[in-house]
Amino acid sequence: MTKTATNTARHLMKSDFFWRFVGGFAIGAVGVVALQPASAEHHDAAVRSAPAPAQTAR
Structure with a gap:
């Protein structure tokens, strides 16, 4: 690396901008991890309890 690049x-x-940018990613990652298991479990339960759609003859 050159001295200018260093x-x-x-x-x-x-820089403050860099740390706010990284902090936004960290908050987003925590949100995804916190919300994903709950929404995935809820979605699976709804799919299992829903009746199968009726097949139509063509």
């Missing part, structure tokens, strides 16, 4: 990377890591 300084640019160091400046990016110290």
